[in-house]
Each structure stands twice: as structure tokens, then as C-alpha cells.
Amino acid sequence: MVVLAKPPAALEQISMVRSPSPGDNLAGVPAVDLSAPGAASDVVRACERYGFFKAVRHGVDGGVVARLEDEAVRFFASPQAAKDAHGGGRGPASSPFGYGNKRIGRNGDMGWLEYLLLAIDRDEISDSSPAPSFSLRFVTVRRNASTSNKFADGYVTIEFMTSCMSRVFRDAANEYVSAMRGMARTVLEMVADGLGVSPRGTLADMVVADKASDQLLRLNHYPPCPLLQNIMPNCSPTGFGEHTDPQLISILHSNSTSGLQVAIHDDDDDNNHQWVSVPPDPSSFLVIVGDSLQVMTNGRFRSVKHRVVANKLKSRVSMIYFGGPALGQRIAPLRQLLQRAAAGGDEEKESRYEEFTWGEYKKAAYLSRLGDNRLAPFLRQQQPPVAKRHA
Numbered sequence: 197m198v199v200l201a202k203p204p205a206a207l208e209q210i211s212m213v214r215s216p217s218p219g220d221n222l223a224g225v226p227a228v229d230l231s232a233p234g235a236a237s238d239v240v241r242a243c244e245r246y247g248f249f250k251a252v253r254h255g256v257d258g259g260v261v262a263r264l265e266d267e268a269v270r271f272f273a274s275p276q277a278a279k280d281a282h283g284g285g286r287g288p289a290s291s292p293f294g295y296g297n298k299r300i301g302r303n304g305d306m307g308w309l310e311y312l313l314l315a316i317d318r319d320e321i322s323d324s325s326p327a328p329s330f331s332l333r334f335v336t337v338r339r340n341a342s343t344s345n346k347f348a349d350g351y352v353t354i355e356f357m358t359s360c361m362s363r364v365f366r367d368a369a370n371e372y373v374s375a376m377r378g379m380a381r382t383v384l385e386m387v388a389d390g391l392g393v394s395p396r397g398t399l400a401d402m403v404v405a406d407k408a409s410d411q412l413l414r415l416n417h418y419p420p421c422p423l424l425q426n427i428m429p430n431c432s433p434t435g436f437g438e439h440t441d442p443q444l445i446s447i448l449h450s451n452s453t454s455g456l457q458v459a460i461h462d463d464d465d466d467n468n469h470q471w472v473s474v475p476p477d478p479s480s481f482l483v484i485v486g487d488s489l490q491v492m493t494n495g496r497f498r499s500v501k502h503r504v505v506a507n508k509l510k511s512r513v514s515m516i517y518f519g520g521p522a523l524g525q526r527i528a529p530l531r532q533l534l535q536r537a538a539a540g541g542d543e544e545k546e547s548r549y550e551e552f553t554w555g556e557y558k559k560a561a562y563l564s565r566l567g568d569n570r571l572a573p574f575l576r577q578q579q580p581p582v583a584k585r586h587a
């Protein structure tokens with residue numbers, strides 16, 4: 197009799213990927229020293245070729261990172277019922293915010309992780325204060341008969357600080373978000389400088405200065421998953437399925453557990469990509485180009501596909517800041533880039549994309565599966581799917 201190996205029940209619905217081997221590591225992860233004089237052109241080169249880079253000498257205090265990571269670990273170690281009390285709920289009125297376990301989004305994506313997704317409350321942002329404080333909240337959808345678009349204006353704020361989320365947690369998160377907003381400004385100003393776009397705050401202001409901007413903080417915990425050790429030794433459960441981030445920029449920090457993989461494209465064949473592991477480095481941050489920045493650079497930057505593979509032995513904790521603009525912000529190639537292309541007789545003088553707002557894109561993203569090519573419906577017909585990359 198043949199006995200077929202069957203994944204344990206806890207792993208049903210979670211897809212398996214081949215376990216990474218040491219040879220899968222990306223040799224020479226693109227790194228940018230943010231304090232170096234030539235950083236702006238290094239940032240642009242990495243965003244064009246890879247769609248991400250490792251930020252080193254970034255100036256973020258290690259204590260700020262450690263305090264939030266400790267709080268995240270404490271939160272994820274609390275009893276399941278306490279964590280579930282922070283959940284966004286199930287069913288059609290469920291919210292993507294708050295605590296979630298295995299279920300990512302509302303469209304059937306499953307991963308071996310638990311997470312806390314927080315909206316950064318823009319009402320609290322103050323430019324006049326030297327050390328602005330941010331309040332983090334998670335929001336849930338109010339069943340409002342007059343609102344057909346749940347994601348536009350159907351939210352009510354739920355008090356963030358309850359039972360197991362202490363003042364310490366909140367302070368650590370605020371401090372961390374301040375540091376991430378600072379880094380987002382630095383990087384987006386470098387992007388503008390490197391692309392020759394002025395003023396240099398063109399992109400940074402959309403995310404950091406605009407009081408209506410849409411910023412998120414996600415804390416992910418991937419518990420160790422030894423369940424498959426014996427029955428499927430070469431497979432690992434998906435932690436976070438492959439996707440691109442929809443915002444302009446994401447800044448990711450992880451502990452020392454591996455698991456993050458990125459899709460690296462061939463220089464001359466954009467349809468061909470290979471998954472490689474990014475070795476963890478808790479002293480650095482990974483800056484990731486989002487779909488909106490790809491569009492704003494008319495496809496010159498690449499929003500990189502990435503995913504996380506659960507580790508069999510160690511737990512991974514990651515913290516990701518997502519910088520998005522205001523819901524009404526038009527997402528279209530920067531005018532100066534198109535004008536320059538037109539002046540140079542370049543074919544890139546036309547936008548490759550139909551115009552849309554961040555609110556429209558976000559709504560489309562919520563309705564899609566994680567791995568869908570969310571930009572595809574916005575591509576103009578006559579254009580090839582992705583720009584020829586610069587070496």
C-alpha cells in the first residue's frame with residue numbers, strides 16, 4: 197500500500213514552496229550607504245535594476261528598532277484570545293486592520309504568519325513639533341447603509357491601546373514610525389535628486405508632508421514551522437505569498453531569521469525571473485519600490501515581487517512601514533520625466549499607464565488576490581508591459 201504524504205491540518209490551504217537552500221542567497225544584495233555623497237545615484241540605479249536595496253548607515257538608532265521589536269514579540273506571545281480581541285473580524289464587513297492570523301486580506305490568501313496591521317493616524321501628525329508624535333490605530337468597517345464603498349469612508353476608529361497593548365507599545369511604535377518617516381523622506385528626496393526632478397520634495401511631500409497621506413505599519417510574526425520536517429523535507433509553507441507592495445515605498449526591518457525572497461529579473465528578458473533569498477541583516481533596512489513609484493517613474497523603477505518562506509526552526513519578526521499618498525493623489529508619471537523624454541525625442545514621453553488615484557488603486561488592490569498583477573488593468577494597451585531596464 198502506498199501512503200501519500202499529506203500536510204498536517206494546520207497547513208491545509210497554505211501553499212508550499214521549495215525550501216530555500218544556501219545557494220539561493222542573492223550574491224551581492226544591492227546596498228546603498230545613505231550617508232555617502234553619491235547616494236542619490238546609487239538609489240536610482242538599484243531601484244531601476246532591482247526595485248529594492250539595502251539601506252546601510254541610515255542613521256536610525258538601534259534602540260528605536262529594538263524597543264518596537266521587543267513589544268511586537270511580547271504582543272505575539274500573548275494568549276490567542278487576547279490577540280484575537282484585536283482582530284478586524286470576518287465576513288463582508290471585516291477590516292484589513294488589527295490582528296490577523298494566517299488569513300491575509302479578504303480574498304483567500306493564506307500564509308504561515310500572524311500580524312498586526314496599523315494605520316498611522318494622520319490627524320495626529322504635526323509639522324510644527326520638532327518630535328512629532330503619531331497615533332496608531334486600527335480601524336474597522338462601520339456597517340453604514342448609506343455607504344456603498346466600504347473602503348472610502350466607512351471606517352470608525354477603535355481605541356488602539358487596550359489590554360495587552362500598553363503605553364510602552366504605543367510609544368515604541370510612535371518612535372519607530374517617526375524614524376521611518378524620516379528615512380522615507382531621505383530616500384524619496386534622493387530619488388527626486390537622482391532623477392533630476394525638482395523640487396526635491398516632490399515625492400517625499402506626498403508621503404510625509406501631506407496630512408492626508410496614507411501610511412501603514414505592519415508587524416509580522418512567522419512562527420517556526422517544524423510540521424513538515426519529516427514528511428516533506430524539501431518544502432516550506434508560504435509565510436507571505438508573492439506580491440508587490442502597492443504604495444510608493446516600503447521600508448522593511450527583520451530580525452535575524454531568513455525567509456524573505458525577491459524576484460530578480462534577467463537584464464534582457466523581463467518575463468524571466470528567479471527567486472532568490474535575501475539574507476537577513478538586522479542592522480539594515482530593505483527599501484522596496486511600490487507599484488505607485490513604478491508608475492510615477494513611468495516604469496523606469498521596478499516594483500519588486502517578493503514573498504516570505506516560513507522557517508522550520510526559528511521565528512521571524514518583521515516590521516514594515518508603507519508610505520502611500522493621500523487617497524485623492526493622482527498616480528501618474530512625473531511631468532518632468534515625460535517632458536524631458538519628449539525633449540530628447542524619447543519614446544517614453546507618453547505615460548505607459550491609464551491615470552488613476554491612489555484611492556482607486558487601493559480599492560482595486562483590496563479586491564484582488566495577493567499575487568495578482570494589480571497594475572495590469574491600468575497598463576495602456578499599446579505599451580509593452582514593462583520598460584526595458586537600464587543596466
Ligand SMILES: O=C(O)CCC(=O)C(=O)O
Binds near residue numbers: 503
Ligand atoms: O514580513 C516580511 O518580511 C515581508 C512582508 C511583506 O512583504 C509585506 O507585509 O508586504
Ligand SMILES: [Fe+2]
Binds near residue numbers: 439440441
Ligand atoms: Fe510586501
